[in-house]
Amino acid sequence: MKEISAALVRAQKAFGPALKTSSNPHFKSRYADLATVVEAVIDGLNSNGIALVQKTALCDTGVIVETTFIHESGETMSTGQLHVPASKHDAQGYGSALTYARRYSLMAACGVAPEDDDGNAAVAARPAPAQRRQEPLAGPNELSAITSLAASVGMPLEAIAAAYSITSIDQLPLSKVAEVIARLQKKATQAKES
Numbered sequence: 001m002k003e004i005s006a007a008l009v010r011a012q013k014a015f016g017p018a019l020k021t022s023s024n025p026h027f028k029s030r031y032a033d034l035a036t037v038v039e040a041v042i043d044g045l046n047s048n049g050i051a052l053v054q055k056t057a058l059c060d061t062g063v064i065v066e067t068t069f070i071h072e073s074g075e076t077m078s079t080g081q082l083h084v085p086a087s088k089h090d091a092q093g094y095g096s097a098l099t100y101a102r103r104y105s106l107m108a109a110c111g112v113a114p115e116d117d118d119g120n121a122a123v124a125a126r127p128a129p130a131q132r133r134q135e136p137l138a139g140p141n142e143l144s145a146i147t148s149l150a151a152s153v154g155m156p157l158e159a160i161a162a163a164y165s166i167t168s169i170d171q172l173p174l175s176k177v178a179e180v181i182a183r184l185q186k187k188a189t190q191a192k193e194s
């Protein structure tokens with residue numbers, strides 16, 4: 001793991017920002033789509049001898065994605081599996097869950113966070129600490145996954161919103177998505193066991 005670890009450190013220095021260039025008019029939010037996230041990291045990885053592979057696994061309730069890095073030395077590094085439930089059990093639902101899982105697995109594996117594509121980013125200016133940006137909100141894929149999972153366990157979206165001191169689920173901070181999904185999955189598991 002010595003060579004791939006050193007190569008990943010060099011690669012991270014070359015990663016670009018994952019800009020929020022896509023928008024969802026329904027939720028009035030912007031997000032970094034999968035293509036933007038891949039674009040932010042692929043040159044840094046490849047120029048340091050690292051190939052990116054995202055494997056999928058069979059799952060009846062959604063999709064499972066595992067991001068793996070393969071170094072030219074033959075060393076590999078897996079970042080673990082991420083399960084995302086499908087909002088609908090059809091091609092569109094599974095496709096949406098797959099895109100979501102690939103995007104979040106890659107961002108977590110590379111240590112990349114989405115960044116706003118605003119004037120400050122364009123001129124590489126940093127806002128003063130007193131002018132911190134508002135935390136990014138969950139995007140349409142995240143909200144769809146949460147809505148589907150909440151419905152499957154009979155959890156009203158209003159209850160989730162109230163637990164996070166927000167008036168509506170579409171105000172859920174992006175940083176809380178994994179926590180909400182984990183809690184809902186735990187509730188689903190407990191319901192199956194009882």
